Amino acid sequence: MSHFGRSGPPDISDTYSLLVLNITFRTTADDLFPLFHKYGDVVDIFIPKDRRTGDSRGFAFVRYKYADEAQKAVERLDGRVVDGREITVQFAKYGPNAERIHKGRIVESDPRSKRSRSPRRRHRDDDYKEKDYRRRSRSRSYDRYERDRYRGRDKDYRRRSRSASPDKGRGRGRYDDDDRPIRSRSRSRSRSVESPPRARGSPSPRRSRSPRKSASPRKKSPRGESPETRNGHSPTPVSPRGRPYASRSPSPRKSDGDA
């Protein structure tokens, strides 16, 4: 049990932040503490975790008290195999508040720096030279956090419990449901002109691309898409959309063991 990260950042005024990458998803601060503590005085260790699942993201932040110790730890622990995986230790570049970080250390406002800022801007490159934006082209874990951080935060990924079904959430799933009310939509027809090419009668080309190669080989559909179900009459006790009612409650007894 580590007291790290239990009460937020203790003090980042005189501490050097080290970034540990390539660590296993099971590595905790307690596992890195004895490892980093051997090379210096570890002030705090923080490992970002997923807010949804709570699992480690695969990297940790180790704060040292002195730069020499941090530097030593970087050279000594960088490349060390932890939990069967080689970790990468380096100085943190980006701070939590986007503060100026120099060699892992947060450089607070320097009175001398203010004057050195020069009121005259000879060129934008002077202040823009630190635009070290590298190609963060990830494989496929790109939508793991960025989406929830920049977009999901303002929106809501927890309120989605209402309807996580794309078929239902969109309102209009297919023609079976859009054809029926489309007639009564005469009054709303005014704004129906938004999609003239895709109006009823002309289904999407991609959907009818493989009318024969559908997901139904020959037997009954796995989801029960029998003609009767399409008609709006589901003989089976399933949702009106043909989806079993258990989308939001997979298992109330899921969080028991520790995986």
Added chain:
DNA sequence: GTTGAGCGTT
């Protein structure tokens, strides 16, 4: 139960 480039919390 999975995933692997990256930069952080009360």
